[in-house]
């Protein structure tokens with residue numbers, strides 16, 4: 450398992466009929482954004498709420514879905530916190546869910562405690578909710594988030610009026626609106642909307658606050674956005690391949706990133722290889738892009754075990770290694786005697802890719818050339834993705850400080866990483882080619898993982 454994971458996904462839906470089954474499906478389609486907790490709140494004169502530790506598809510009981518009455522509601526999946534959370538506020542009963550991370554959480558808690566507020570555990574959702582509830586209404590509360598919170602967030606608030614949805618003023622995390630003749634929805638990713646057979650309408654804009662009810666969508670405020678800072682990692686890794694974020698298809702972006710890696714090999718005289726393969730599932734779009742640009746055949750070399758599931762948090766390295774083995778079995782017939790180009794999205798510690806290379810070689814691969822869509826990860830994320838610490842970033846073991854300033858430095862690092870993971874060669878996209886392949890202006894992206902620049906400062 451990689452130590453890069455998004456922490457949450459939010460979903461909201463207003464329907465002419467009971468909404469719970471659509472919300473259940475909506476959060477199931479967002480499960481890849483958070484696998485530990487899930488929850489649904491609906492409004493039916495008051496708020497009904499059920500949340501669980503576990504995955505959406507197999508944790509909600511029939512009676513719970515029956516209990517969640519109402520025509521509008523919100524849902525959440527999370528790696529860290531149980532949400533939505535229900536509150537009695539001066540705006541009436543509300544339920545709140547959010548996706549993101551608060552950098553200045555300690556400072557905010559200290560300030561609020563000093564003003565007499567009590568906290569249960571100091572979870573991010575408590576901070577978000579309390580800031581909202583300090584203001585006279587929900588819109589004023591969401592405006593206050595933009596002034597007080599340093600970090601990234603998308604928030605949905607369930608009320609008697611409908612669902613308030615907002616994206617932070619930088620637009621770090623995606624948030625998308627969809628509709629059909631009977632339903633209006635908001636989702637962390639378009640895939641939930643598409644798979645519920647609704648039309649994708651548009652992205653919520655950074656700083657925009659939208660009310661969703663049975664009359665449709667209404668923009669209630671547009672807060673000033675100093676700049677956009679869409680998380681570039683969404684297209685490379687976090688989002689599902691079938692999503693479209695801020696107008697850019699994730700699949701197309703991954704194909705372009707893989708194509709860019711192939712181009713680098715071609716520009717360097719070409720790489721002699723028999724097959725291009727992916728580390729499932731995150732490397733598939735990149736590997737297909739490499740194959741399309743290079744003309745080298747695409748082949749599966751790992752069989753993904755869809756029944757290998759995580760029923761508890763794996764704390765030890767040994768347990769993680771065992772789980773990784775259960776998840777991906779080598780297809781020996783495809784591998785034996787082959788020179789393989791193996792594509793993946795990124796390298797964090799390098800442990801997992803090391804195992805993959807070792808397994809392929811054990812199965813008889815002649816050569817394994819690793820190609821990585823993202824540039825080397827140099828900085829932890831502050832905005833909701835857990836890269837944990839500098840120590841865990843393998844590139845930092847080579848470059849102790851600073852950034853990679855030239856192709857020569859990148860090549861030195863690649864040779865060192867290849868040696869560490871036992872690959873015949875390693876190549877990454879440089880930061881310039883990464884941004885070019887995404888096709889989004891550099892000024893509109895957060896690239897802090899690679900350049901260390903915090904876009905909010």
Ligand code: SF4
Nearest residue numbers: 680830832895897898
């Ligand atoms: S630091 Fe990296 S993972 Fe975090 S928001 Fe920026 S680009 Fe995304």
